[in-house]
Amino acid sequence: MTLLEQLYAWQTSHAILFGADTASYCLDQRRRYQGQALAVARPKDTEQVQQLVRLCAEHGVAIVPQGGNTSLCGAATPLSSGQSLIISFERMKQIVRVDADNNTMIVQAGVTLAQVQQAALAANRLFPANWAAAASCQIGGALATNAGGVNVLRYGNMRELTLGLEVVLASGEVWDGLRGLRKDNTGYDLKQLFVGSEGTLGLITQAVLRLYPLPTAHATALVAVENPAAAIDLLRGLQAEVGDRITSFELISAPCLDLLKKHFPRLAQPFDSIPAWCVLIELSDGGETAALIDRLAEYLFAHGCIDAYVAQSASEAADFWLLRESIPDAQRVEGVSIKHDISLPIGVIPDFLRVCGAELIAHFSGANIVAFGHLGDGNLHYNLFLADQTAGVYMQEHAVNEIVYRHVAALNGSISAEHGIGQLKRESLQQARPALELAMMRQIKAALDPLGIFNPGKVL
Template sequence: MTFLEQLNEWRTSHSILFGADTAPYCLDQRRRYQGRALAVARPNSTEQVQQLVRLCAEHQIAIVPQGGNTSLCGAATPLNDGQSIVISFERMTQIVQVDADNNTITVQAGVTLAQVQQAALAAKRLFPANWAAAQSCQIGGALATNAGGVNVLRYGNMRELTLGLEVVLADGELWEGLRGLRKDNTGYDLKQLFVGSEGTLGLITQAVLRLYPLPTAHATALVAVESPAAAVDLLRGLQAEVGDRVTSFELISAPCLDLLHQHFPRLPQPFQPIPAWCVLIELSDGGDSALLTDRLAEYLYAHGCMEAYVAQSPTEAADFWRLRESIPEAQRIDGVSIKHDISLPIGAVPDFLQKCDTEMLSSFAGARIVAFGHLGDGNLHYNLFLADKTAGVYALEPAVNDLVYRHVAAYNGSISAEHGIGQLKRATLQDARSDLELHMMRQIKATLDPLGLFNPGKVL
């Protein structure tokens, strides 16, 4: 039986799509990468994933794993050669177990972030990972890209939130590593090979994730600051005052607020006029929200933050967060921009912004820099709009990237903080990592995927 004949036989049981039905799975979220696939398979169990991988290995057909298709780097999009299949995990949506005593939750790869959060909440626990695509992104994809979000400052990214994995390997064998242990020193920590590997080493089918006690107190504030340096000073002072109660600390520039005012005029705009910079702060703890809110307000007042809006209700806090979470959509509506997801030592962020902005504005006429991000963990989304707001602007992307990444390298930063490498940064990775590091990565890839069938054209 040929490869396609076997897929056709599995058309119903494995939910196989052919032809025009594959189109939505072959276009990335940013509509930048358009690929082609022989078929799209939508298994509903680990066993079906194993069967598909074994079939592909037998016929040497490449596999592109796909979660919610929310990748910003083309990591989940097939190449345009039409020689691969997409394995979508959208039907693997089972919450396998919530263990409140052990503070863990076990889920299949297709469960969305929002569903994990809701299941944890039902058990009076917190799953702290949080970002704008929570309703659509799937846990398998979040693990494959080591996703971050707004709460990394306190809880870490997906790597820190993962205790165990179940992974289908390149020959279809199953690695059953679903352990919910905080301490396990029995050799190499194999799960960390797969977290952040973007589906190039194995297919994650289940995961055991950390849960935390549910905070009962929250305090949220939107605060104008004179500069990124002042924001760093505020962060350090607040951490000295309340410790790890600082859950999120987001930096937002004036161009972000301008875009929000232009494209979402119904969103609250507390600042008049708009300040050059502001920060969105959230504290969380046990106890009473009113007491924590009062403490935050007192600290901000005592330290001269005269233009500070401290949320007086959960609704007002949610409005502040809607501002932050709407920035990417406002950018999308405004047009095509050249985007960067970078990380730097926190103390280097102000100097980076000053030097990179100066060179950028002098090098590209009409440049508008839209910078925002997770200052608490040094992750900036540093995006550039030019006069051309169509895809034609990508002709300037190599020159813009060279400038940005040169400044990133000067501070020993990273070209990818939380979005991954995918197709977008594959070539750039060759300059961002040493020859030895790249050699070790290729050795790992060759060992775990000797035929090179898992997500070709991504990362390496």
């Protein structure tokens, strides 16, 4: 049988889509990358993934793995050739086992982050990964990009939250690394090759996730600060006071709040006048919420944080978080911007914001920098609006990136903190990483995917 004949034969069992039914799978969520595919296969289990990989290897056909299709870098979108098979994991949504004694959960790759969070809560446990697309992003995709989110400061990225994987290799063999062990020094830690590889080395089909005791106390505050340096001083002082009870520490600039006020005026902002900068702080612990709220409030006011608002209820805390989580939506309504997901040593972030911002404003008339992000782990979402807020702005992207990435490199930072490389940053990666590192990556790719069928055109 030809490949298409076999796919048609499997149309029902593997839930395969053809033609116009594949359109939504071929467009990324930012509507920036539009590809084509031979078909979209939606396997229900690891065995069907194996069958599809073996078929594609036999015919030399590329495979594009796709989770919730929430990639911000075009990592899950096929190229325009139309000669690839998309493998969507949307039907692999089984929570296989929750082991509360071992604080672990085994899930299939298509389970969403929100479903994992809910299953953990039902077992009186916490799965701490958290970001805005929780209801749609799938665990396989989150692992493939080593996703981060607002709780990385305390709990780490997906890399730290994963104890084991099951992966279908390019040969069609299944590597079973589903070991829920915190200590296992039996050779190389193979799972870490696949976490963050964006589907270019193998297809993650199941994972063992790390759970934590469920905090019983929470305290949330929105605090105005004079500048990013003052925010870092506040972070360090608070860490000395309460240690790892700090779950999140988010930096928000005035342009973010301006956009929220412009496009979402019904969202309550507690400040009488919009501050130049503010931070959103979340503490969590055992014990009583009231005691933790009092401790946070006492610290803030003892250290001169006059314009500080400590949430007095869960609903008020949710309102604060809604402001932070609505920033990307407000940007989307405003228009098209040139986005960056960068990481820097925390102490140099004020220098970066000052020097890089000044150069961008000097070079681009009417530039508006919308900066926010996870200050506690050094991750900034650094976005630039220009006079042209249509897709035509991408004509300026190379020039903008040259400035931003030059300053990132000078400060020993990274061009991708949590979004990955995909198609968007593939060329930039060649300048951002030393030749030896890139050569090592290519050697790993050649060893695990000798035919080059896994997600071509992404990362390398």
